[in-house]
Amino acid sequence: xxxxxxxxxxxxxPPTQFRSAVFPSPRAPLSLVDVEYRPPSKGRVTxxxxxxxxxxxxxxxxxxxxxxxDHFPVSPGQAVVGRVVEVGAGAREGGPVTASGxxxxxxxKLNLGGGGGGGSATAGDVGGELHRxxxxxxxxxxxxxxxGLGEYCTAPGVSTCDAVQSxxxxxxxxxxxxxxxxxAVCDRFESDAERKTDDEREALxxxxxxxxxxxxxxxxxxxxxxxxxxxxxxxxxxxAYHLLRAVAGPTKHIVIVSPSHHHHTHRDYxxxxxxxxxxxxxxxxxxxxxxxxxxxxAVCVDQPGSSEGFGxxxxxMCPGGEVSLVSIDAGxxxxxxxxPVGVLLSRSLTVRGLPALQAPTMHRALALCPAHDLHRHVSxxxxxxxxxxxxxxxxxxxxxxxxxxxxxVVFGEREGEGVGLGVAA
Numbered sequence: 001x002x003x004x005x006x007x008x009x010x011x012x013x014p015p016t017q018f019r020s021a022v023f024p025s026p027r028a029p030l031s032l033v034d035v036e037y038r039p040p041s042k043g044r045v046t047x048x049x050x051x052x053x054x055x056x057x058x059x060x061x062x063x064x065x066x067x068x069x070d071h072f073p074v075s076p077g078q079a080v081v082g083r084v085v086e087v088g089a090g091a092r093e094g095g096p097v098t099a100s101g102x103x104x105x106x107x108x109k110l111n112l113g114g115g116g117g118g119g120s121a122t123a124g125d126v127g128g129e130l131h132r133x134x135x136x137x138x139x140x141x142x143x144x145x146x147x148g149l150g151e152y153c154t155a156p157g158v159s160t161c162d163a164v165q166s167x168x169x170x171x172x173x174x175x176x177x178x179x180x181x182x183x184a185v186c187d188r189f190e191s192d193a194e195r196k197t198d199d200e201r202e203a204l205x206x207x208x209x210x211x212x213x214x215x216x217x218x219x220x221x222x223x224x225x226x227x228x229x230x231x232x233x234x235x236x237x238x239x240a241y242h243l244l245r246a247v248a249g250p251t252k253h254i255v256i257v258s259p260s261h262h263h264h265t266h267r268d269y270x271x272x273x274x275x276x277x278x279x280x281x282x283x284x285x286x287x288x289x290x291x292x293x294x295x296x297x298a299v300c301v302d303q304p305g306s307s308e309g310f311g312x313x314x315x316x317m318c319p320g321g322e323v324s325l326v327s328i329d330a331g332x333x334x335x336x337x338x339x340p341v342g343v344l345l346s347r348s349l350t351v352r353g354l355p356a357l358q359a360p361t362m363h364r365a366l367a368l369c370p371a372h373d374l375h376r377h378v379s380x381x382x383x384x385x386x387x388x389x390x391x392x393x394x395x396x397x398x399x400x401x402x403x404x405x406x407x408x409v410v411f412g413e414r415e416g417e418g419v420g421l422g423v424a425a
Contacts, residue, residue, distance in 0.1 A: 014039075014046065014085050020150030021390040021409070022073035026064040030390045033073065035150060040088035043095070044154045045134050045142075047082030051170055051382075052148040053177070053408040054397045055079075056303075056327050061146050062398070065328075076394070077148025077409075079177035081141055081169055085152065087134045094131050094359035095158035139163045141176045143357045149390065151411060161359040164366055170382075171375035172366055174406050175239070177357065178326075179365035179374060182240045182299060184355045185324040186228075186247065189297050192322075207319035207348065226296030226318045227253045227289065231310075232327075233260035235378035235404030236301045238269045240326075243365065244299070246372045253292055257285065259308035260402045268404075270377075279309035289316035296321050303329035303337060314343050322350045329399075379405040385412075 020035045040046045058076035060066060134140070140162055142148075142155035164172055196204075228248070230240045241256050248254060256269060259279045266276040282288055289295055295317045303325060304310035317323070325337075339351065369375050381396065383389040389409060396407045 014152070018151040019385075020075050020147075020152075021077075021385075022075045023062045024073045026072065027062070030076075030149075030387070030394055031073075032387055032390070037152060038154075040086050040091065040154045042089045043091050043157055044088045045084055045091045045140075045157055045160055046086040046088075046152060046154050047080060047140065047142060048085050049080050049082040049148065049151060049153055049411055050139075051081045051173070051408045051410045052077040052150075052153075053079040053173065053406055054149070054393050055178075055406075056329065056397060056399075058146070058394070059328055059398055062394075075147045075149050075153075077150075077153070078144055078146060079141075079173055080144060080148040080153060080155070081139065081163065081173050082153070084134045084136050084138050084140060086136070088154075088157075091157035092131045092133055093140075093157060093161060134160070139169070141173050141362065143177045143180070143362070149409060151385075158358050159356070159362075161362040161366075164369075167366075167369060168375055168380075170380045170408060171378065172369065173408075174378050174380070175243075175365050175369055175374050176362040178236060178378075178406075179239055179243050179368075180357050180362040181326055181354055182243050182301075183247065183365055184357055184361050185299055185326065186244060186297070187361065188352075188355045189322055189324070204320040204348070226294045226321065227255055227292040229289070229295050229298040229313065230254065230256045231259075231298055231300040231304055231313065232256070232302035233258045233262075233264070233402040235406065236327075238271075238404065239374060239377040240299055240301050241269065241271060241275070242372055242377060243368065243374055246368045246374070255292070257289075257309070257313065259302070259304070262402050264402070284312065285309045286312040286315040289313065294318040294321075298323045299326060300324065301326045303327055305329070305337075311340065314340060314349070317343075317347060317349055319347045320349075321347070322352060324352050324354075326354060377404070381405045381407045382410050383407065385409050 014037050016037055017034045018037055019032050021030045022033055023029075024031055054076055055078065057078060061074045061076055064072070134157065140155075140160050142153075142160040144153060144155045144159070147153050161176060163169060228244060230237050230244065232240070237256050237258065241254060244254050255275045255277055256271060257277045257279065258264065266273045269276055277285065277288055279285060289312075295313065298313060298317070298321070300323065304313070314323075343349065344351070365374070383393040383396075393407045393409050
């Protein structure tokens with residue numbers, strides 16, 4: 001199992017209390033409080049946190065955007081690296097043992113070269129062993145809904161996977177959680193497409209003739225020939241593009257549509273010149289996308305805005321297409337998105353949020369790293385756990401930025417003494 005250098009003492013037994021960073025009320029600054037330790041419930045695992053990533057999506061908790069489901073104080077943090085302390089009843093990596101789950105585990109081993117014995121995994125053996133029991137002291141990566149920014153947190157076993165040896169630990173957390181979410185979006189879209197009946201496909205073909213996107217007799221994406229768009233800028237857009245490129249067939253066209261005002265070049269993203277479309281440099285975005293056959297799936301790693309060309313993107317959507325929102329923009333305090341309902345209805349478009357992330361998908365994302373260097377697209381910026389450090393980290397991510405970095409809080413380092421965290425051994 002991947003381990004960290006001993007940058008802090010690992011507790012053999014859980015404490016009675018621990019420190020956590022919380023938003024005491026909507027829009028209040030982060031504060032450190034003492035929290036009572038509670039054993040993990042059924043299906044969950046308690047971690048001693050080594051690092052916690054913050055993102056724009058933590059604004060959902062910070063600003064109370066769940067409309068009636070918000071409870072303060074609340075701790076942010078949705079992606080963590082930590083070591084197992086306690087295991088709740090029935091908690092297994094990837095969730096409880098089921099017939100379908102075991103089949104997925106076997107297929108994962110055959111396709112990904114996984115299934116490390118004893119629960120350990122290396123860069124060439126990334127599949128891990130799904131449905132195994134967690135072991136106290138092992139290093140894992142977890143996707144949580146919130147509450148990650150504390151010295152301890154609990155995570156669902158179904159969304160927790162073992163870390164990989166000989167790979168940068170923090171970078172692989174970005175790939176496993178953020179990259180895993182992008183993979184989950186793609187999997188959901190493909191699964192929905194496969195479940196369509198012949199009658200549904202025929203209805204979409206008729207809609208294509210009413211709302212052509214490819215011009216002339218071109219049916220655009222009605223038969224799976226449309227383009228996949230990654231909407232956004234910076235490192236997360238680059239990671240999403242290369243992850244989708246790694247799993248897509250050779251004929252599938254994937255492009256980045258960047259609303260960035262800094263106008264990075266295609267070399268910054270490591271993509272062919274034609275695979276980066278920059279809003280503001282194009283005459284009409286919808287025309288360019290129609291030339292590619294129209295858009296069948298738009299993966300928005302940044303929340304789009306109506307003034308950034310998003311309306312033109314929707315105009316180029318294929319009937320039956322999908323827009324999946326991966327991130328929220330709460331810079332204005334609301335995180336709202338205006339959508340042209342007429343376009344959605346007339347073209348049978350779908351706007352969806354994130355699917356639930358599970359360990360098999362996290363393993364798949366990690367398995368692609370050695371061949372495609374996915375962990376190199378985002379640079380990690382570290383902040384020490386303390387009042388100053390957590391606020392600096394939150395300030396760095398709470399509004400959209402166009403950089404190629406991700407920000408995390410690391411534990412066990414005192415502010416002012418530098419921040420250190422090792423890589424997987």
